[in-house]
Amino acid sequence: MIEPSAGSAGTASRATGAAPDAARLIAVGGGKGGVGKTFVTVNLAATIAREGFDVVVVDGDLEGANTHTCFGVPPPPLSLADFVANREEELTKLMVETGIPNLRLIAATHANLAAAQPGHFQRVRLLSRLRQLPVDLVLIDLGAGTHPAVMDYFLVGDDGIVVFCPEPTSMENAYSFLRAAFYRRMRLSMLTHSVRALVTQAMDQRNERGIRTPADLLREIEKLDPSEGGRFAETLRRFRPRLLINDVRTADEIKLGFSVRSVCRSYFGLEAEYLGYVNHDAGVRESVVARRPLVDVHPNCDAAVYLRRIARKVIQSLGPAVVEEA
Numbered sequence: 015m016i017e018p019s020a021g022s023a024g025t026a027s028r029a030t031g032a033a034p035d036a037a038r039l040i041a042v043g044g045g046k047g048g049v050g051k052t053f054v055t056v057n058l059a060a061t062i063a064r065e066g067f068d069v070v071v072v073d074g075d076l077e078g079a080n081t082h083t084c085f086g087v088p089p090p091p092l093s094l095a096d097f098v099a100n101r102e103e104e105l106t107k108l109m110v111e112t113g114i115p116n117l118r119l120i121a122a123t124h125a126n127l128a129a130a131q132p133g134h135f136q137r138v139r140l141l142s143r144l145r146q147l148p149v150d151l152v153l154i155d156l157g158a159g160t161h162p163a164v165m166d167y168f169l170v171g172d173d174g175i176v177v178f179c180p181e182p183t184s185m186e187n188a189y190s191f192l193r194a195a196f197y198r199r200m201r202l203s204m205l206t207h208s209v210r211a212l213v214t215q216a217m218d219q220r221n222e223r224g225i226r227t228p229a230d231l232l233r234e235i236e237k238l239d240p241s242e243g244g245r246f247a248e249t250l251r252r253f254r255p256r257l258l259i260n261d262v263r264t265a266d267e268i269k270l271g272f273s274v275r276s277v278c279r280s281y282f283g284l285e286a287e288y289l290g291y292v293n294h295d296a297g298v299r300e301s302v303v304a305r306r307p308l309v310d311v312h313p314n315c316d317a318a319v320y321l322r323r324i325a326r327k328v329i330q331s332l333g334p335a336v337v338e339e340a
């Protein structure tokens with residue numbers, strides 16, 4: 015468990031290298047736009063920073079960058095887009111203050127819409143550089159969809175958070191997101207070309223080999239290469255996506271988190287964690303309009319209380335960093 019830094023003095027001690035441990039990296043995704051990924055990221059970050067941890071929020075949504083707005087930060091002159099376009103190498107130069115102690119932002123404004131998205135190796139380079147930032151926690155606010163660009167940020171970090179709403183469309187997208195995360199995670203952790211090719215085949219739900227479930231896939235891998243089979247099972251054991259339901263209005267909707275967790279277990283053999291829920295609250299929109307986190311605008315509303323409860327769980331999970339190869 016890492017200790018919170020003592021305000022700005024803590025920031026300075028980390029920045030001078032007194033604490034050499036790598037930053038923890040947690041991505042917030044969910045497949046669908048508008049489910050509250052940015053809202054959750056901004057409020058968890060503000061809560062965790064107020065607990066004394068040094069936090070950096072990264073706007074990972076190059077095509078729909080808006081995290082800066084939720085902090086009332088004007089589009090900064092330098093952003094992640096400059097790193098991606100190789101115009102700026104030094105990530106610390108991209109960090110801007112948010113006005114909240116211990117909390118800084120790497121925005122994603124001024125993306126060149128004509129530029130190609132960063133490739134896999136460029137993304138892995140970015141993630142390893144984020145790990146080296148002199149902070150305790152990096153929270154990445156992801157864009158919508160299940161494109162490899164989104165999934166890499168989700169997978170290379172620590173156990174990512176999947177945000178969804180209790181609506182069929184959002185649930186459907188959350189399952190697609192979990193499915194894409196599962197297969198990409200498994201493919202990246204396989205070492206041999208033939209087994210990777212098998213996982214790629216399995217990603218097509220109508221594949222000709224008849225692989226319909228992760229259990230079918232594991233059987234096929236074990237036939238081909240037992241040591242890869244063992245690695246597959248071990249990766250599965252360590253992969254624990256965290257589920258967060260946002261915008262709930264009824265007690266039944268809260269239970270959906272348990273249903274999704276059961277589906278993860280029975281279908282993928284995945285032990286997802288139900289991190290918690292946040293209720294629908296008219297104050298959320300108000301806070302976005304005020305360009306400040308809800309936990310600051312209405313610290314005593316139910317949604318702020320639930321967000322703080324979730325933030326405490328995230329803080330508890332900030333054990334020593336384990337850096338995994340992609």
Ligand SMILES: Nc1ncnc2c1ncn2[C@@H]1O[C@H](COP(=O)(O)OP(=O)(O)O)[C@@H](O)[C@H]1O
Binds near residue numbers: 046048053054292299
């Ligand atoms: N718990 C909530 N209660 C009420 N409105 C919410 C809640 N969560 C999100 N919203 C509304 O949904 C909008 C979209 O949220 P946002 O975080 O931008 O989604 P995403 O980043 O997933 O696209 C917010 O601006 C806010 O108005």
Ligand SMILES: [Mg+2]
Binds near residue numbers: 051052156157
């Ligand atoms: Mg967003």
